[in-house]
């Protein structure tokens with residue numbers, strides 16, 4: 001008989017034969033085939049924001065399946081994507097009222113890039129095609145999204161990527177070398193955008209994309225609000241569209257519905273995925289300012305020529321419309337409180353010799369490992385510090401989200417915790433105990449003198 005694990009290993013995008021096999025899940029727990037319960041402190045890939053037992057999803061899915069699962073939205077319309085679009089417009093900030101549905105975060109970003117280019121073409125700026133991103137960012141695996149991505153370990157196998165898509169330094173206060181107050185540093189970092197736009201030539205720049213709070217590349221790193229205020233000003237001045245990639249941060253992850261709310265700045269487009277369906281169906285969305293979407297609907301303009309076969313399919317849309325109704329104020333508040341409790345329980349790590357920075361915003365925590373706390377010098381990536389902490393925590397029954405180590409001179413070696421917003425207080429304690437134990441054990445092995 002064929003060894004299915006090996007087939008997965010060959011074709012399954014990174015799955016390895018020795019991965020624990022999961023049979024089922026409930027609440028914040030993954031249940032292995034041999035009946036062990038693991039606490040899902042990563043919420044999958046920061047997807048399962050409401051846990052694995054969201055009420056009512058099964059009946060919504062059953063009802064939709066029994067009526068109609070798939071429909072080509074190129075030629076027909078359907079209540080489910082319409083309802084979802086209305087709900088998303090209602091929760092999105094400002095004029096972000098037009099929703100385009102696709103199937104993954106990568107596709108939502110591809111869509112935003114293409115829409116930005118098509119918009120400039122329609123509005124008489126045919127040379128505005130460059131997308132500016134930031135280093136140590138992640139925007140997706142497809143070639144366009146990867147070209148905007150600044151995580152070098154994800155890019156390296158696929159170079160050369162799209163030519164001439166520049167990257168700025170990330171919003172990474174721990175490693176900023178700018179002088180002054182946090183606000184002055186934020187303004188200095190944002191000024192890099194203006195410099196790059198000028199260097200490229202403003203008539204060539206279509207859009208700037210950023211994660212409002214950094215995800216897996218530098219978990220939970222975020223700037224003083226002055227950063228995004230200045231980004232907004234610069235984008236307006238040079239007619240550059242600002243795309244907020246909220247694929248990971250959307251739907252309560254950072255304590256507010258969308259992370260840009262922390263900065264009180266409205267982007268021109270906002271990309272959503274992951275928590276949009278809470279993991280119950282593959283669906284993502286690009287939210288777009290009304291007047292941008294309108295460009296493609298007036299009588300003389302061309303329509304926006306883009307779409308994916310499964311985009312907005314009724315089954316996924318019905319599920320997502322049900323799921324987003326569950327992100328109530330009370331659930332968002334619970335997420336914030338559980339994030340704060342987890343940070344408080346992890347307090348002993350503040351003095352750990354290998355912990356250089358500890359960041360928390362809502363239910364998103366980043367722990368950055370360093371070889372030298374005074375200089376912030378990272379560990380040799382070959383030591384695989386984040387991977388070792390991950391392994392040890394998993395042995396203790398807790399699944400965490402490891403971050404890439406230092407690659408190509410870009411610093412960083414992290415662990416992210418992004419549990420369901422609804423994680424119980426007792427599971428928070430289990431996570432904190434396992435992670436504290438794991439970091440202490442790894443510190444003992446990689447920095448024994450400092451640890452003693």
Ligand code: PMP
Nearest residue numbers: 104105106138139140215247248
């Ligand atoms: N943007 C961000 C900020 C992400 O975190 C991710 C996924 N980790 C993506 C885009 C890509 O989403 P997907 O894997 O669904 O294509």
